[in-house]
Amino acid sequence: MEALRDSLLAGDERALARAISLVEAGSDAGQELLRGLRDRTGRAAVVGITGSPGAGKSTLTDALIAVLREHGRRVGVVAIDPTSPFSGGAILGDRIRMTRWHSDPGVFIRSMATRGHLGGLAAATLQVVALLDAVGFDHVLIETVGVGQSEVDVVQAADTTVVVLTPGQGDGVQAFKAGIMEIADVFCINKYDLPGADRLRREVAAALELGDHDAHTWFPPIVGTVAAKGEGVATLLEKVEEHLAHLGAEGRAASHRRRVRAEVTATLGEQVRRALAEREAEAVDRVLSGAATPGAVVRELLASLAAHGRADGHAEER
Numbered sequence: 001m002e003a004l005r006d007s008l009l010a011g012d013e014r015a016l017a018r019a020i021s022l023v024e025a026g027s028d029a030g031q032e033l034l035r036g037l038r039d040r041t042g043r044a045a046v047v048g049i050t051g052s053p054g055a056g057k058s059t060l061t062d063a064l065i066a067v068l069r070e071h072g073r074r075v076g077v078v079a080i081d082p083t084s085p086f087s088g089g090a091i092l093g094d095r096i097r098m099t100r101w102h103s104d105p106g107v108f109i110r111s112m113a114t115r116g117h118l119g120g121l122a123a124a125t126l127q128v129v130a131l132l133d134a135v136g137f138d139h140v141l142i143e144t145v146g147v148g149q150s151e152v153d154v155v156q157a158a159d160t161t162v163v164v165l166t167p168g169q170g171d172g173v174q175a176f177k178a179g180i181m182e183i184a185d186v187f188c189i190n191k192y193d194l195p196g197a198d199r200l201r202r203e204v205a206a207a208l209e210l211g212d213h214d215a216h217t218w219f220p221p222i223v224g225t226v227a228a229k230g231e232g233v234a235t236l237l238e239k240v241e242e243h244l245a246h247l248g249a250e251g252r253a254a255s256h257r258r259r260v261r262a263e264v265t266a267t268l269g270e271q272v273r274r275a276l277a278e279r280e281a282e283a284v285d286r287v288l289s290g291a292a293t294p295g296a297v298v299r300e301l302l303a304s305l306a307a308h309g310r311a312d313g314h315a316e317e318r
């Protein structure tokens, strides 16, 4: 582990790939490695990129990497592989597009499968972000599908959340419904080459005007992009940087703390969920027969969690 840590901090890419696999799997070794690196986290700008399936998030991420590389920034990307039926075919496209960065040591891209994490996807994602942060990536981009569809809440994970909308899909209206207006720090209207883009921009602007804001609140800017051609992407990055500057050191520290809190909460949820899964039938039987209340069943569950000392949530796997 010591050797792995040293190689990691020396910028060894293979060591990074190995460390990420350990962390992603939720292994004890990975957890311990990350613990020893925690004091190095909180420096990267963590940017969430969210939007409906097919909105162009991956294309945009790729274009953002290009601009960030022009500025000499090191970029880590964590993409949650969508397994939804809407976007099942996109993964291959992502892989092909992203391979152009393979030979660039300043870029590290990790696609997270939605299965196979002992501690759950949300915790694993946040931990991979923390690792990329610790080893010195300047920006860490998280790509996930929209709020409510994803197991990973980008709002809790990111310093800055970019919401990607596209014209002609009723996306504008959907965004208002899904409460997306509240989570966006920056709006990106992608596929600006398609009809209806201007109208969507006006709709979003009008909706934003309705909210209350004063001189101190951040007013989310709206940026039009054609990600497929890289158009507008430099402006999008400028707006992201402006938001990061608006947060300042204090806001960034708060957001770093929120990220760790989300990690702990996700781990808690996963452990309780697993413990319950094991004893669910028994618990339901006892409530059904009147032998116990749901509250009592949960208290017993938590007591047994504590008694088994499953501090890492996967003692049963060892």
Ligand SMILES: Nc1nc2c(ncn2[C@@H]2O[C@H](COP(=O)(O)OP(=O)(O)OP(=O)(O)O)[C@@H](O)[C@H]2O)c(=O)[nH]1
Pocket: 051, 052, 053, 054, 055, 056, 057, 058, 059, 060, 082, 086, 087, 088, 090, 091, 093, 094, 145, 190, 191, 192, 193, 194, 225, 226, 227, 228, 229
């Ligand atoms: N016309 C147009 N098409 C675009 C633009 N940006 C991306 N696309 C296309 O939109 C499709 C989906 O792009 P992706 O980047 O895979 O979208 P995504 O949001 O990552 O999709 P999922 O990860 O499956 O949710 C691809 O065929 C892209 O080529 C754009 O600015 N204009």
Ligand SMILES: [Mg+2]
Pocket: 057, 058, 059, 090, 094, 143
């Ligand atoms: Mg994608």
